[in-house]
Amino acid sequence: MTSVERYEKALAVLDQYIRDNNLRHTLEREQLLKIISELNKPIFTVHDLDAKRRDAHISLPTLYNSLGLFVSARILYKLERTHGVTQEQYKWALDAKNSMRVICTRCGREAAFNDKALLQIVHNRKYANFVPAHFSLYVYGVCKTCRRLLIQRNN
Numbered sequence: 781m782t783s784v785e786r787y788e789k790a791l792a793v794l795d796q797y798i799r800d801n802n803l804r805h806t807l808e809r810e811q812l813l814k815i816i817s818e819l820n821k822p823i824f825t826v827h828d829l830d831a832k833r834r835d836a837h838i839s840l841p842t843l844y845n846s847l848g849l850f851v852s853a854r855i856l857y858k859l860e861r862t863h864g865v866t867q868e869q870y871k872w873a874l875d876a877k878n879s880m881r882v883i884c885t886r887c888g889r890e891a892a893f894n895d896k897a898l899l900q901i902v903h904n905r906k907y908a909n910f911v912p913a914h915f916s917l918y919v920y921g922v923c924k925t926c927r928r929l930l931i932q933r934n935n
Contacts, residue, residue, distance in 0.1 A: 781874075787817035789874055790855045797853035811836045812846045813855075816870075823859065823871050871916075878902075879916045884923035886930075 781789075790813050798805050815832045816824070826843065833843050847870060850856040859869040878899065883890050902915055922930070 783817045786872065786874065787814055790817060790850075793855055793874065794850070794853055797849075803849075808836075808838050808842050809846050809849065812838055812843065813850070816850075816856075823869050825867060825869050878914050880919075881917070882919045882921065882923075884926055885920050886922055886926040889923050889925075 791810065794809065794813060795805065797803075812829075812833065815829060815836060819828060821828060826847070829843060833840075838846075847856065847858075851858045851870075854873050857871045857873045859871060860867075880893050880895060880898065881890050882893060898917065902912070905912075
């Protein structure tokens with residue numbers, strides 16, 4: 781999905797959510813949605829948006845409030861990551877797919893992986909009063925490089 785398609789789809793979802801909840805449609809929210817759709821990152825933080833939001837003259841409170849609104853409207857997912865410090869990260873919900881990732885708790889390096897057996901387990905699992913759409917699996921541990929450094933330090 782291109783950034784223009786993602787923006788148009790997200791804007792339509794946002795407009796419907798705003799109408800359904802009697803909220804105001806603001807230019808800042810629209811600009812921020814456009815900025816987010818132009819990011820070439822699958823997962824992003826407020827820090828990634830900071831310089832661009834300043835250029836668009838969007839205040840930091842407006843940024844945080846809008847991100848909360850986008851999460852409520854199911855345009856974005858909010859992910860809580862901890863690499864020594866808890867950091868809020870966001871991911872597009874509109875074009876979400878199943879994802880499996882390993883994350884090093886020492887350096888923060890991430891890598892995608894695919895496991896057909898796990899995929900079958902999740903898809904064949906029956907959930908009470910719930911119909912899954914997609915999933916994300918994060919496996920935390922220590923990468924090969926960090927493990928090697930730890931072993932060298934201990935020797």
